[in-house]
Amino acid sequence: MAEIDFMSALHKSTSRDYLARVNDPEYPKAKAAQLAKKFDYDYWDGDRRICYGGYRYIEGRWKIIAEAMAKHYKLKSNAKILDIGCGKGYLLFDFLKVLPQAQIFGLDISTYAITNSKPEITNSLTIGNAIALPWPDNYFDLVISINTLHCLPAYDLDLALREMERVGKKNKYLCVESYRNEQEKENLLYWQVTCEAINSPAEWNWWFKNTEYKGDYSYIYFE
Numbered sequence: 001m002a003e004i005d006f007m008s009a010l011h012k013s014t015s016r017d018y019l020a021r022v023n024d025p026e027y028p029k030a031k032a033a034q035l036a037k038k039f040d041y042d043y044w045d046g047d048r049r050i051c052y053g054g055y056r057y058i059e060g061r062w063k064i065i066a067e068a069m070a071k072h073y074k075l076k077s078n079a080k081i082l083d084i085g086c087g088k089g090y091l092l093f094d095f096l097k098v099l100p101q102a103q104i105f106g107l108d109i110s111t112y113a114i115t116n117s118k119p120e121i122t123n124s125l126t127i128g129n130a131i132a133l134p135w136p137d138n139y140f141d142l143v144i145s146i147n148t149l150h151c152l153p154a155y156d157l158d159l160a161l162r163e164m165e166r167v168g169k170k171n172k173y174l175c176v177e178s179y180r181n182e183q184e185k186e187n188l189l190y191w192q193v194t195c196e197a198i199n200s201p202a203e204w205n206w207w208f209k210n211t212e213y214k215g216d217y218s219y220i221y222f223e
Contacts, residue, residue, distance in 0.1 A: 001208070004072065004216045006065050007146060007175045011220040018190040018222070024049050029190070036193035039110035043194075044088070051193055055088060057118060062094040069142065070098050073171040077101045079141040084130050084164060085109075085148025089117040092124065105140070107133065131159035135167045143168035143215070150176040151194045161211035172215025178204060180221060187222035 022029045027049040035042040036051045044055045069075075078101045083092050086106030095102055106125040108114055114125050128134060130148065149160055164172055177192065178201050179185040188198065199207070201219055208217065 001214050002216050003218055004173065005218045006068055006173065007218055007220055010061070010065065012223075016187075016191055016222070018187050021049070022190045029193075033193040039194075040112045043110070044113060044116070057088070057090050057093070060094075062091040063097055066091060066095040066098045069144070069173065070095070073142055073173075075099060075102070075141060075171075078103065080139065081105065082107070082133075082135070082140045082143045082167065084133070084143065084145040084160075085151075086125060087113045087117075089121050089125055091144075091146070093118045093121050096121070105135070129156075131156050131163060133163045133167050137166055138169045140168050142171045142173070144172070145174040147175055147177065147220070149174060150178075150197045150199075153196045157197050157207060158211055161207060161213045165211070165213050165215065168215065172213075173217065174213075174215065175218050175220060176204060178219035178221060184221050184223060191222055 027047060032050045035046070043051045045052070047053060077099055079099060080103045081092065081095055082105045084107055086092055086108050087110070089106050092104040092106050095104055104121060104124050107128045107130070108125065109127070109129055111127055114122065114127050117125055126134065130145070130152065143164055145164060149157060152160055164174065177188055177195055178199060179188050180201065188195070204217070204219070
């Protein structure tokens with residue numbers, strides 16, 4: 001189990017106006033969050049003041065991360081890879097550019113995301129919940145979950161971490177939102193629209209220990 005940063009460079013490439021997110025007259029924070037938590041059109045492709053504002057595939061954006069993970073975990077060409085909270089499947093699609101023979105699997109709670117995923121891999125994606133993964137024990141060579149588990153309430157977070165540990169053989173990696181000081185905590189609260197588990201790194205590590213999650217992890221911060 002180690003802290004490994006695959007995600008912060010991508011996270012920092014986006015500029016954010018925290019106060020504008022909170023104070024927008026048409027989509028104030030509470031309204032934006034209410035719409036975003038449906039994980040439907042508004043969350044993915046609606047107004048940027050709600051969430052992504054158009055979540056589209058960008059050539060090469062995710063390939064860099066797929067390459068880094070494949071190299072770090074020494075994945076074989078036919079590795080079985082699961083992405084929990086896969087969204088529209090862009091990272092999995094780019095994994096196939098790095099490992100063309102890989103067996104990819106994705107799961108997301110959003111019917112909209114799966115329906116509007118990369119058409120080349122839609123058949124590899126499943127609508128479902130992280131707390132009940134429909135795969136056997138020790139099935140995957142790599143299990144990843146990026147910016148997903150912090151959206152779960154505590155009673156589901158416990159199950160989700162245990163499920164992630166269960167289906168992976170050895171290599172697992174998750175990334176969650178966190179904060180190191182009061183400024184970052186304030187920024188996180190201002191910006192997030194779906195986050196339920198708002199934990200410091202020490203608190204996340206408590207969760208990992210108590211759920212027996214043994215995989216790798218990293219945090220993104222709102223500086």
